[in-house]
Amino acid sequence: MNCAIRTHGLRKRFRRTRVLEGLDMEVPAGSIYGLVGTNGAGKTTTIKILMNIFPPTGGRSEVLEVDSRRLSPGEFARIGYVSENQEMPGWMTVGYFLDYLSHFYPTWDGALAGELVRQFQLPLDRKLRHLSHGMRMKAALASSLAYRPKLIVLDEPFTGLDALVRDELIEGFLPRAENTTIFISSHDLTEIESFASHIGYLDRGRLQFSEELETLSGRFREVVVTLDGAPQPPREWPANWLEGETGAAATRFIETRFDQERTAADVARIFPGFRNMAVNAMPLRSIFVTMAKASRRAG
Numbered sequence: 001m002n003c004a005i006r007t008h009g010l011r012k013r014f015r016r017t018r019v020l021e022g023l024d025m026e027v028p029a030g031s032i033y034g035l036v037g038t039n040g041a042g043k044t045t046t047i048k049i050l051m052n053i054f055p056p057t058g059g060r061s062e063v064l065e066v067d068s069r070r071l072s073p074g075e076f077a078r079i080g081y082v083s084e085n086q087e088m089p090g091w092m093t094v095g096y097f098l099d100y101l102s103h104f105y106p107t108w109d110g111a112l113a114g115e116l117v118r119q120f121q122l123p124l125d126r127k128l129r130h131l132s133h134g135m136r137m138k139a140a141l142a143s144s145l146a147y148r149p150k151l152i153v154l155d156e157p158f159t160g161l162d163a164l165v166r167d168e169l170i171e172g173f174l175p176r177a178e179n180t181t182i183f184i185s186s187h188d189l190t191e192i193e194s195f196a197s198h199i200g201y202l203d204r205g206r207l208q209f210s211e212e213l214e215t216l217s218g219r220f221r222e223v224v225v226t227l228d229g230a231p232q233p234p235r236e237w238p239a240n241w242l243e244g245e246t247g248a249a250a251t252r253f254i255e256t257r258f259d260q261e262r263t264a265a266d267v268a269r270i271f272p273g274f275r276n277m278a279v280n281a282m283p284l285r286s287i288f289v290t291m292a293k294a295s296r297r298a299g
Contacts (some may be wrong), residue, residue, distance in 0.1 A: 004151050004181035005050060009059035012045050012205075019045045021205035022059065026163040026197070027183055028127075034192040035185040036284075037202035037294055044083075046202070047155045051081055051165075064151060077105050080144030083155035086136065090129025092141055093124050098146065105147035113146035119172060134165035141172055148176075154184040155158050158191055164179040166191055193284040201288070205297045213284070219288045221258040222280040226250045234270045242294050254282070254290050 004289065005027035010021040017240040027033045033080050035043050040208070050063050052071050061068040066075050089097065096166075098117070102108040112131060116126065119139040128136060137157060154174060158166045173182065174195055182228045186192050192199070193213070200210040209216070226249060233246040237253070244253040258279070267277050 001026060002061075003027055003064055003065075003220055004029045004031075005033075007046075007050075007059065007061040008051065010046070010056055010061050011058035012049060012054065013057045014258055016018070016068050019205055020049075020056075020059075021132070023207055024204075025116070025200060025207050025210060027181065027200075029181050030179070031175060032196050033183045033184070033198045033200065035183070035200045035202060036187075036192065036288055037185075037188060039187075041202045041232070042205045043202055044155055047083075047153060047183075047185060049157060051079075051153065068186045073114035075148065077107065080147075080149035080152040081133060081138070081155075082140045082144050082157055084137075084159040086140045086158060087130045088136060091127060093125055093127050094131070096126060097139065098124075098143060101143050102146070107291065108147045112145075112148070113142065116142035116145060116172065118153070120168065120261065121205075134161050137161065137165070141169060145176055148180075150180060151185065152177075152182045154186075156180065156186055157184065158186055158188040170195060180215040187190030187283040189288055190283070200285070201291055203291070207296070208291065214286065219256060219258050220282045220290070221255045222252065222268070222282055222286075223255050223258075223263065224252050224278040224280070225274050226276045226278075227271060227274050229260060237268075238266060242290055255279075256290075 001109045005025065007023050007025045009024040010020050020235040023046065029043060035046070039044050045054060049056050050061055050068050052068050055069065063071060064075055064078060092100065096111055100112065103112070118144055122135065122139055122142060131139065149169060170191065184192070196213050198211065199213050199216055201208045233244070233251065237244045240255060241253040242256060244251070262278060267274060
């Protein structure tokens with residue numbers, strides 16, 4: 001598989017604090033890959049290692065088939081990077097900032113830069129330090145898209161933004177993603193679900209799963225089983241059933257490897273004579289919460 005990003009056994013420790021524990025991840029070229037996880041899971045640390053801001057403690061990471069520790073200006077000219085705490089020269093105006101950057105990127109497209117300025121309604125004569133947070137994010141994204149990078153890395157780009165600005169940012173980069181890989185970490189799971197092609201779930205420094213969003217959404221289901229009499233919880237829940245609970249009228253659980261025939265057979269075996277089995281699709285946020293709770297209980 002042709003990968004824009006690949007890590008193998010990636011580890012990072014800050015003194016006694018272990019942040020990444022043998023991270024193995026592959027981001028297919030041309031994908032829109034969403035990296036999700038709870039606070040402290042290691043998402044930003046992963047990105048900073050990929051961008052050669054932090055050195056790894058161990059393991060290896062590659063970006064555009066180059067060791068991230070050896071990324072040259074030539075490689076960075078093919079990578080766009082935007083983070084929620086983007087550092088920008090506040091004394092520059094938006095227009096001066098874009099003109100200044102244009103001299104560092106051989107593939108800078110002035111026409112595209114102008115199109116992004118108009119689309120984002122960026123005030124060219126206003127200094128960056130006088131922009132709102134949303135406008136600064138737009139300026140940062142415009143400056144990263146204008147040289148048509150092969151890889152765009154977005155670290156929590158939606159944090160602190162209202163719904164309108166989030167939509168405007170998404171409308172800015174999605175139409176230009178046809179020949180580009182987008183790697184994005186975000187807590188905004190509803191937004192991620194609306195455009196991501198792949199999802200990776202990072203927990204305690206390890207990747208718990210990494211797969212196409214369509215496949216992930218297909219294998220997670222909320223299942224509610226009703227019986228004629230008062231339901232009794234099973235003596236042992238199958239390993240692929242999470243969040244099992246039994247109420248006065250029904251038993252509910254999350255099936256993590258849903259298959260209509262196999263799941264129905266498992267229910268019939270565990271609940272003989274069940275009356276009904278209702279199966280409900282789950283949004284990404286519910287899948288994320290289920291996995292996070294299961295991880296927390298596992299300790």
